[in-house]
Amino acid sequence: MIRVGLVGVGHWGPNVVRSFESGGRAEVKWICDLDDAALARMAGRHSGKTTKDFSDLLGDSDIDAIAIATPVPTHFKLATAALEAGKHVLCEKPLTWTADECRQLIATAEKHDRRLMVGHVFEYNASIRALKDLIDSGELGEIQYMSFARTNLGPVRTDVNALWDLASHDISIMNYFLGASPLDVTARGHAWLNEGIEDAVFATFRFATGALAHVEVSWLNPRKVRLITVVGDKKMAVWDDLALQHPIQVFDRHVELPEVTGTFLEHKTAVVDGGVFLPSVRLNQPLAAECDHFLDCVENGTRPQTDGENGLRVVLALEAATKSMAEGSIVTPIPDA
Template sequence: MTYAPAGESERSRRPGGALAGQGAHPDPYAPGAVAAERIGLAVVGAGYWGPNLVRNAQQTAALRLHWLCDLDEERARRVLGRYSTVGVTTSFDEVLADERVRAVAIATPAATHYRLVRAALEAGKHVLVEKPITTTADEAAELVDLAESSGLVLMCDHTFCYTPVVRRIRELLHGGELGDLQFFDSVRINLGLVQPDVDVLWDLAPHDLSILDFVLPPGVVPVGVSAQAADPIGAGRACVAYLTVRLSNGALAHCHVNWLSPTKVRTTLIGGSRRTLVWDDLNPQARLAVHDRGVDLTPPERLTEEIRHQAQVSYRVGDMVAPALSEQEALRAVMAEFADAVTEGRAPLTDGRAGLRVLRLLHAAARSLELRGATVPVDAHQLTTTQERAVAR
């Protein structure tokens, strides 16, 4: 089998046993132990993202890169350099037939993911795949089931989830330092690039949705999605979009994505009942700030007759702390997590199920656009006829 051309877009189960806790992982921030025997790896795709996978795989002690596979053999050779001992091939079948290769990392267009991932899993290979995991939720669910039934690791490269700042955000939310989650508000806007094959929602929102999925505290899950989008320049696809995710605890998560902004903005605000954090990814001096500021409501049991006639809301203004963050390449942590998951026979932090959850949010958003912004249940493939008629009215 020969695979499709590499893309240019920005875009476990223990062997013979059960997955090591789909929500119970060891400390994700502790350095992984290097395997006694290095894991043979092949990278598939030498386009936009493939060279980054190659570079980080070669710098990960637990991995040994054997192949770079791409339809454009000359491009693959340029990525590796003149003196590399890594093999180059245009045949995916050749990669899968190599017994030295225990795992493959796939960085090809999303439309090819299902076929390539399925073939790799059927060949007994562990898989790291770029997002989105596939283009449909049904295909993604099929791949997740196949990986788990085969005792293989299926991991999604949700790269932002492995940055030091997102790891710290996850710690703060899971550890309760922010209190109860009240809102999640992200802005990811810049001028271009208008993609030829997807709209702005599918191009940019997966980053924020994968971060949301990663940092949500235990027990809080998305229950509904609504979306609004526009194509003001006549590009034939949405260039500006607003996405709202309703959470099970009553909070809202909001994402603004835009290809038409004259300035680049990458900010996320997460409010809790105790503290609020601001993540400005374009500010390397203070990328993350935690504010002891917010709104307090007098508890009912403390209400007196006098207070009832006064304002029950008070505003808290305290200190701001900028936590120290280590500087490290996120993709190196992705590779280390993939190697550790394979070695330890456990589900990775961003496993196939994480990829499936993000895909379901995107599909729900697309369905909401079709229904003029109606809220669509996350797990629903479509609204019932009665609901559609109610929306139409």
């Protein structure tokens, strides 16, 4: 049994507690939050102790790992203290507020030989994994572009903007799909509700292959949408997280350009339509799968799929998009990790 301490039981933390405990491999021994009301809400929902003092978790030699589900600006300090106390760390996304902090965390984890994992939960989602398999199999052909839409009316955050809150998921997914990080980004956003905190952001990333990935994120939209379109030169796929029966549709459709013969320019295109098929996907509980993977890594000393470097690549892209937004949407390079 792996003993875990969890810090932050606002909206998301209780899901992490439940996911750890449901697998039967971990015991959440401590729950920490600065807010009495948040701790009171957990009363009776788990068997461990509660505290407002994070050092209770650090000082308990029984605790193997600490999970962090607090707002992003607090991640670096809490994760550093946990690693230095010899605990493995599962930290919510985005890993930290700056790439420099990510690099420091990676070095601290290495120094203390502890696992550092970021909760990029979609990389543990069975239907996202199935779409990744389709891309890797070459079924879609060469990927030309992808578009991501992640919108809803709320929840409105005040600690981070829609880019850092929502697009962190999409950047992690696009990097996972293509097995690479984008080269550059151009982004535009606007803050209507709270000054300086963009409610909607539109960002376009470019990869070395020439593939583009456009991301629309907003918490100021009448519809909840979780949609990804992947366009390949052979086939196209659409992933809809809200279509529970068949989250993936594969369209056997592409466009052919007829050869130009003689002097007559025949620029009519031909749409080739082989129909639509719906791969069957055995759905999972992505957060439970993420927690399970973390426990495997702690138990076996293996490197998490979403390790510190994976978190760093997402933060580098977020930083570049932030710079682009601040500087009139200029094309902004994304440094290598």
